[in-house]
Amino acid sequence: MAKRKTPMLDELEKGKWPSFVSDIRQEAEWRNQTDVDLQTPKEVCDDLLDLLELSLKDQEGHWKHGGVAGVFGYGGGVIGRYCDQPEQFPAIKDFHTLRVNQPSSYFYKTEFLRQMCELWERRGSGITNMHGSTGDIILLGTTTPQLEEVFWELTHNLNQDLGGSGSNLRSPNCCIGKSRCEFACYDTQEACRNFTMEYQDELHRPSFGYKFKMKFDGCPNGCVASIARSDMSVIGTWKDDIRIDQEAVRAYVGGEFKPDGGAHAGRDWGPFDIVKEVIDLCPTHCMGWNGNKLGINNKECNRCMHCINTMPRALRIGTETGASILFGAKAPILEGAQLSTLTIPFMPMEEPFNELKELIEKIWDWWSEEGRSRERLGELMQRKGFAKFLEVCEVKPDPRMIKEPRSNPYIFWKEADIPGGWERDIKDFRKRHQK
Amino acid sequence: MPQLEVGGKSYEVDEDGFLQELEKWTRDFAQGYATIEGIEGELTEEHWKLIDYIREYYAQFGIAPMIRKMCKDTGFDLKKIYVLFPSGPAKGACKLAGLSKPTGCV
Numbered sequence: 001m002a003k004r005k006t007p008m009l010d011e012l013e014k015g016k017w018p019s020f021v022s023d024i025r026q027e028a029e030w031r032n033q034t035d036v037d038l039q040t041p042k043e044v045c046d047d048l049l050d051l052l053e054l055s056l057k058d059q060e061g062h063w064k065h066g067g068v069a070g071v072f073g074y075g076g077g078v079i080g081r082y083c084d085q086p087e088q089f090p091a092i093k094d095f096h097t098l099r100v101n102q103p104s105s106y107f108y109k110t111e112f113l114r115q116m117c118e119l120w121e122r123r124g125s126g127i128t129n130m131h132g133s134t135g136d137i138i139l140l141g142t143t144t145p146q147l148e149e150v151f152w153e154l155t156h157n158l159n160q161d162l163g164g165s166g167s168n169l170r171s172p173n174c175c176i177g178k179s180r181c182e183f184a185c186y187d188t189q190e191a192c193r194n195f196t197m198e199y200q201d202e203l204h205r206p207s208f209g210y211k212f213k214m215k216f217d218g219c220p221n222g223c224v225a226s227i228a229r230s231d232m233s234v235i236g237t238w239k240d241d242i243r244i245d246q247e248a249v250r251a252y253v254g255g256e257f258k259p260d261g262g263a264h265a266g267r268d269w270g271p272f273d274i275v276k277e278v279i280d281l282c283p284t285h286c287m288g289w290n291g292n293k294l295g296i297n298n299k300e301c302n303r304c305m306h307c308i309n310t311m312p313r314a315l316r317i318g319t320e321t322g323a324s325i326l327f328g329a330k331a332p333i334l335e336g337a338q339l340s341t342l343t344i345p346f347m348p349m350e351e352p353f354n355e356l357k358e359l360i361e362k363i364w365d366w367w368s369e370e371g372r373s374r375e376r377l378g379e380l381m382q383r384k385g386f387a388k389f390l391e392v393c394e395v396k397p398d399p400r401m402i403k404e405p406r407s408n409p410y411i412f413w414k415e416a417d418i419p420g421g422w423e424r425d426i427k428d429f430r431k432r433h434q435k
Numbered sequence: 436m437p438q439l440e441v442g443g444k445s446y447e448v449d450e451d452g453f454l455q456e457l458e459k460w461t462r463d464f465a466q467g468y469a470t471i472e473g474i475e476g477e478l479t480e481e482h483w484k485l486i487d488y489i490r491e492y493y494a495q496f497g498i499a500p501m502i503r504k505m506c507k508d509t510g511f512d513l514k515k516i517y518v519l520f521p522s523g524p525a526k527g528a529c530k531l532a533g534l535s536k537p538t539g540c541v
Contacts, residue, residue: 067536068451068453068536069451069524069527070522072522073521073522074523075517135487137532167502201514205514205523206502207506209503275498373501
């Protein structure tokens with residue numbers, strides 16, 4: 001139990017939701033009773049809770065800004081945390097966070113999880129966050145001398161590497177992909193691993209002006225939300241038509257198959273109404289149902305995935321698959337949250353992914369050269385304009401990059417593109433065009 | 436503030452080991468600190484090239500140089516910098532150069 005009275009933390013244990021306070025208290029109790037040879041102070045969890053109570057009381061944080069703790073050979077992976085009341089809370093005077101590169105799609109053996117927890121209770125605080133928003137396993141709180149020890153055990157015994165932190169490539173992340181999901185348009189796990197291995201230097205040794213995230217979504221359902229949370233979003237798509245099994249469509253309409261794979265079953269929604277629940281909800285109105293046959297005008301389809309999600313046994317993604325590449329998403333920092341912008345409408349995604357690597361490297365060069373310190377790629381794109389960005393990518397503007405006509409025009413002519421340049425003979429012009 | 440003993444002298448440093456009194460920096464400080472930062476033996480000409488570069492840049496602009504600029508101006512690539520300073524340009528090279536802690540956290 002915590003050493004002091006913590007009335008405000010106690011409030012956080014009330015109510016029906018799981019409470020992180022209860023979790024930390026449970027760990028604190030274990031640490032006080034265990035006979036494990038703990039390498040960090042026994043009181044880390046107690047002190048952490050007491051410090052939090054003080055922060056709530058003072059209404060200000062008690063962690064110092066920054067800190068550059070780390071392990072030899074790496075510039076990233078450890079986030080230095082120091083308490084600004086070290087005398088009051090000696091057990092957490094240094095309480096660093098480690099980011100550990102997660103396995104693709106979070107496939108774990110329970111054996112691995114047990115080993116990791118054992119390591120972290122012994123050499124850290126026992127407190128983890130599975131997973132951080134970038135995707136890493138987050139190990140919260142250890143002392144400076146334990147950093148190298150944890151790193152050694154992680155890499156030698158658990159075969160797991162540190163992830164990214166600071167101004168570097170953050171741990172790439174992917175959805176569950178082809179291992180479990182029939183919507184995956186490319187092998188997201190293969191791509192994620194390939195890029196992780198290719199860019200080890202960028203991942204471990206910060207050299208950018210700020211962070212860079214890449215995420216791999218197998219289809220536009222976007223299970224890792226790459227469009228909202230990554231500087232480079234790779235989103236699976238297909239070129240040809242949605243495959244339709246008319247027999248199966250009729251089976252959905254006839255009630256033989258449950259829509260949405262039987263989800264939303266907690267309430268009786270009445271019989272499946274294909275017109276109301278699918279056709280009328282199509283955002284581009286490209287579908288029709290004549291009572292017997294489903295038709296899709298594939299040219300108009302914008303890959304919203306709703307029809308496929310609702311009737312997965314009847315509709316399938318096309319066969320010519322690859323990915324759309326988008327750039328520049330970020331959380332609100334300077335300009336507010338931003339979704340990534342479509343840059344490459346379709347790119348085949350086959351190992352070794354050279355086309356995409358060439359593209360990223362061009363962009364990294366430009367960003368490193370032109371970007372200000374702590375300027376995300378999306379902010380640089382906004383500052384310099386999309387036309388400039390396309391020029392850097394050596395990509396021609398394409399109507400598919402525009403959300404809707406007149407909403408985000410970005411094509412500006414350059415003098416070199418105009419026959420005769422900006423100068424023209426006005427008399428000659430007036431001969432052909434009256435005032 | 437923690438004190439650090441280097442070469443028989445005592446220096447005031449922050450919790451990450453960054454020198455607090457910048458004017459107290461000497462070449463002996465850098466040499467004495469090298470072993471703590473995982474550098475074996477005497478600092479070489481290449482180490483000094485980077486340390487001097489960082490100190491000159493800091494004297495001129497008041498901040499540590501960006502890594503990319505550091506690589507460009509010294510001709511060392513990032514790998515080389517980590518070979519010279521195993522704890523990296525920020526934690527290693529800047530610390531030996533006597534700069535205050537580089538800004539930024541996560």
